Amino acid sequence: MRPGKTSINSNWKKLFTEKYLQMTGGTSDEKLQTLLHQVEEIHELKLEKNATILAHYYMPPELQIETIDGGVADHTGDSLSLSVAGTKAQAANIVFCGVKFMAETAHILSDNKKVFLPNALAGCSLAESITGEDVKRMRLKHPGAPVIAYINTNAETKAECDIICTSRNAIKIANSFSSPELIFVPDKYMGQNLVHKFGKETNKKFILWDGSCIVHEQFLGNIKNMTMAEPEAEVLLHWEVPEQTVTSVLNTTKGIVGSTSDILRYVEESSAKKFILGSECDLGATLKGKFPNKQFISPCIYCSYMKEITISNTLETLQQIGTPMETEKLIIMDEELRRRAFIPLKRMIDLS
Numbered sequence: 001m002r003p004g005k006t007s008i009n010s011n012w013k014k015l016f017t018e019k020y021l022q023m024t025g026g027t028s029d030e031k032l033q034t035l036l037h038q039v040e041e042i043h044e045l046k047l048e049k050n051a052t053i054l055a056h057y058y059m060p061p062e063l064q065i066e067t068i069d070g071g072v073a074d075h076t077g078d079s080l081s082l083s084v085a086g087t088k089a090q091a092a093n094i095v096f097c098g099v100k101f102m103a104e105t106a107h108i109l110s111d112n113k114k115v116f117l118p119n120a121l122a123g124c125s126l127a128e129s130i131t132g133e134d135v136k137r138m139r140l141k142h143p144g145a146p147v148i149a150y151i152n153t154n155a156e157t158k159a160e161c162d163i164i165c166t167s168r169n170a171i172k173i174a175n176s177f178s179s180p181e182l183i184f185v186p187d188k189y190m191g192q193n194l195v196h197k198f199g200k201e202t203n204k205k206f207i208l209w210d211g212s213c214i215v216h217e218q219f220l221g222n223i224k225n226m227t228m229a230e231p232e233a234e235v236l237l238h239w240e241v242p243e244q245t246v247t248s249v250l251n252t253t254k255g256i257v258g259s260t261s262d263i264l265r266y267v268e269e270s271s272a273k274k275f276i277l278g279s280e281c282d283l284g285a286t287l288k289g290k291f292p293n294k295q296f297i298s299p300c301i302y303c304s305y306m307k308e309i310t311i312s313n314t315l316e317t318l319q320q321i322g323t324p325m326e327t328e329k330l331i332i333m334d335e336e337l338r339r340r341a342f343i344p345l346k347r348m349i350d351l352s
Ligand code: SF4
Pocket: 058, 099, 123, 124, 125, 126, 127, 152, 213, 214, 215, 216, 280, 303, 304, 305, 306
């Protein structure tokens, strides 16, 4: 076994099948056999191509299952934990099962490795809502106000910002500045939620950009209706859900607004048996896999960008590594841009 490679349990088919059924609630035998065949090919190719697979929590269950459970992912997590895992990986090649800004972030932090995104169509409405030029214009309108960018931004936007934050560390980052005014981009709902929850604590004015996530902005009356139909359930809401929904739901129902990691921790510590999820539908599969004795219900809204990544194009990416076709999926960035985008990311990591 090469260094950095996770050995595959000889019992992997049984482990994968159990975990997959736990996460999905069931599937046809035909689909399961196809998946097992693809998983086996990926196990072999990862060794042959010296590759690590990083998978976001919004990926389909077959990509989220980790090698310890017979699956293909060396690490499953949120965007920052995946990029940090990329820096620690010993493999020369990283296949990033997430969206473009995440694969870019992994490349910015790990320039000694090749990072591959299995489908270039995996973008993000939030990242695409703002450009580096927009940030420059905001700076001109609010001179002296530091710019904090959520990690869900493209590299050319990151390069124009002072520091990056995630939904996990946003307030800690905001409090690290003495300035009374801060520019926060690009998610207006996350900004409003942060102001609502921590405004008094930080005592700062947040200047927001008008970006939003096409998935989380859809959690409106649907969540409120579910809480009325399931009064014993607790509620799990992501920071990117509109503030009006968060306020109205959490005024009447026990639960949390937070990052994906906060949501996972909350479920682990709660004695409740039923939860209503206000985040991407496949996070529900993650939760079912981690907490099989709890029940999760959701309006089930999928991110169409995330679903551009499939087990088939992940397999194809591995097949292309080391061939002239690999450039199709390789993240390539101008070195000057990479260096400039690295600075605000490194500041965040040093502060976290
Ligand atoms: S869920 Fe929202 S923020 Fe995440 S990739 Fe999809 S569009 Fe972007």
